Amino acid sequence: MKKIILSLIIVTALFTSCTKEQDPFLIGNQNIGMLTDSTKVADLEMIFPNDSIVKLSNTEAYMKDYSDIQIYDEAGNTLLVLSPVTTTDPKATISTVKVIDPRYKTEKGITTKSTFGDIQKQYKISSIQNTIKNVVVFVNEINAFFTIDKKELPASLQFDSNAKIEAIQIPETAKIKYFMIGWD
Numbered sequence: 001m002k003k004i005i006l007s008l009i010i011v012t013a014l015f016t017s018c019t020k021e022q023d024p025f026l027i028g029n030q031n032i033g034m035l036t037d038s039t040k041v042a043d044l045e046m047i048f049p050n051d052s053i054v055k056l057s058n059t060e061a062y063m064k065d066y067s068d069i070q071i072y073d074e075a076g077n078t079l080l081v082l083s084p085v086t087t088t089d090p091k092a093t094i095s096t097v098k099v100i101d102p103r104y105k106t107e108k109g110i111t112t113k114s115t116f117g118d119i120q121k122q123y124k125i126s127s128i129q130n131t132i133k134n135v136v137v138f139v140n141e142i143n144a145f146f147t148i149d150k151k152e153l154p155a156s157l158q159f160d161s162n163a164k165i166e167a168i169q170i171p172e173t174a175k176i177k178y179f180m181i182g183w184d
Contacts, residue, residue: 025103027181029142032080032097032104037183041069042090044082050074077101097181106142112179117172119146130157130165134177137170146179 024033031037034047044053052072069082081098102113108122119125119137126140135153137146150158152174157163 025101025105027099027104027106027142030183032099032181035080035082035094035097038093040090041084041092041094044069044071051079052076073101080104093183095183097183099179099181106144110176110179112176114176115172116146116148116152116170116174116176119176120167120172125167128165128167128170130161130163132161135165135170137167143182144179145182147177148174149177 022034026033035044039047041055048071051074054070054072055067067084067088069084070078071080071082073079079101081100082094083096083098084092085095086092099112102111105111106122110118110122116137119139123139123141126138129136129138133150135148135150137148138144139146148170153165153170157165157169
């Protein structure tokens with residue numbers, strides 16, 4: 001009997017010592033810290049208990065046809081901007097997350113302080129889209145797209161929104177403006 005109790009105590013001690021606390025700033029495939037692809041808007045206050053959550057009122061959301069939810073830390077710095085699937089339903093889940101704060105990092109160490117070269121070293125680039133003011137770099141492996149200001153590109157590419165931009169044309173030192181994770 002004593003051996004069984006001693007074995008149970010050892011097994012319990014092993015399980016409790018092996019549990020790892022969730023890093024609130026780690027970006028995985030289906031989560032950003034405690035925020036997951038199945039998190040409901042109504043649950044945000046439990047996930048961000050010490051942070052400020054700013055939502056548009058129903059009237060503002062209806063008039064603007066979107067209802068982004070901004071998360072601020074205690075110092076007033078923007079952490080994330082969340083876009084729910086539907087604008088006014090508290091049971092809606094989050095479809096995209098705009099990462100602003102550089103403390104958030106992917107499992108391979110990419111943050112908003114990273115460069116295009118860092119992205120290329122860590123991930124396979126799926127595609128590159130040219131817009132009026134930015135270049136958007138898609139990485140399907142982590143359901144992310146990274147936005148780089150065209151001011152980071154050679155002058156010949158900065159003003160042509162129709163040009164096909166290849167990875168080789170983007171300087172490795174080009175800084176990330178922000179990036180987004182999509183959970184559609």
